[in-house]
Amino acid sequence: MTEKNVAPYLRIAGEIRRRIEEGELAPGDRVPSTRKIAEEWHVALATATKALNVLRQEGTVLAPPRVGTVVAPAQGSGGRAARSPRAAAAPDHELTRERIVRAAVEIADAEGLAALSMRGVAARLGAAAMSPYRYVKSKDELILLMADSVFAGIGLPAEPPACRRTRLEAGARALWVLHRAHPWLAQLGPLTRPLALPGLLAYSEWMLAGLDGLGYDGATMMNANALLYSHVQGLAVHLEGEAQAESATGLSQDQWLATQEDRFEAIVASGRLPTFTRVMESFGVEGYDLDLDELFEIGLRALLDSWTGPRP
Incomplete structure (x- = not known):
C-alpha cells in the first residue's frame, strides 16, 4: 500500500x-x-x-x-516502548x-x-x-x-448568603466557573429538554431558594432560573466553539481577526453603516476586545437588577 x-x-x-x-x-x-x-x-x-x-x-x-x-x-534493549x-x-x-x-x-x-x-x-x-x-x-x-x-462538584458556598441577590450571584458565578473548566457542558442539549441530573437539580434548588420570598409566582421563578442558566450556557458555548475553530483553522482568535481586517475596513469605508463606523472608531488603534467574562458580568447584573432591584 x-x-x-x-x-x-x-x-x-x-x-x-x-x-x-x-x-x-x-x-x-x-x-x-x-x-x-x-x-x-x-x-x-x-x-x-x-x-x-x-x-x-x-x-x-x-x-x-x-x-x-x-x-x-x-x-527491552531496543529502547522502544x-x-x-x-x-x-x-x-x-x-x-x-x-x-x-x-x-x-x-x-x-x-x-x-x-x-x-x-x-x-x-x-x-x-x-x-x-x-x-x-x-x-x-x-x-x-x-x-x-x-x-x-455538576456535583460545583463550587457553591457551604453557607448560603442571607442576601438573596448575593446568593443568586454566587450560584451564577459558580455555574460560569464550572462551564469555564468544562466547556463541553454547554453542548449537552437544548434548554427545552432539561436533564434530570441530581447535581443540576441541586443547583436549581439553590437558585430557586434565592428567588423565593421575592413575591414571584412559580412560573416567574422557573423562568428566572432558566434565564440565568441560559445566560451562562449561551456564553459558554463559545468557549468550545472557539477551541474547535482554532483546531480547524490553526489560527488563534487574534490571528483570525487579523485576516478579517481588510473586509471590515472595506465595510467601514463604504459609509453604509455610520453608527457602526462611529462606534468602532471610538476604540482607536487598540480596537474592541470581546471579553466573555465581562459579558457574563454585564448580563448577570442586568438580569438580577430586574428581579431584585439594583445593588445599593
Missing part, C-alpha cells in the same frame, strides 16, 4: 511513532494533543483522536490522569464506573466532546476496547454520568 493510500490517522500515528523511535520524543515526554495534531496535520479532531488511540492501544503512549498523553517507558495491546491492557477488574467517568471527563476537558468515544476512554485507561460497556451502556449514558459528576 502506497503512503498516499494509507488512512490519515495511520500516517499521523506513524509519524509520531517515528519521532519516538528516533529520540525526538523521550519516555515521559508529552506527545501532541488532539488539538495540536489537528492543527499540524490539518485534520479533524476525530482523526487526531483515532491516531492517538492507535498509539495508546499498542502501548507506545500512555495517558496518566491529569497529565495528558505521554511516551510510554522504554522496554512495548507494543503489545494485551500487555498494555489493564485487567477488567481494575475498571470501575468512576474511573471510566473520570477518564471521559479528562478527554472532554482537553479535547472537546466531539473527541470522546468509548474506545478512546478504554485506550486512555489501558483497557480492552469493549471493556467500558460492562459498566456504562452507551456513550450517551456516559455523557450524562460525566455531567452529573461535574
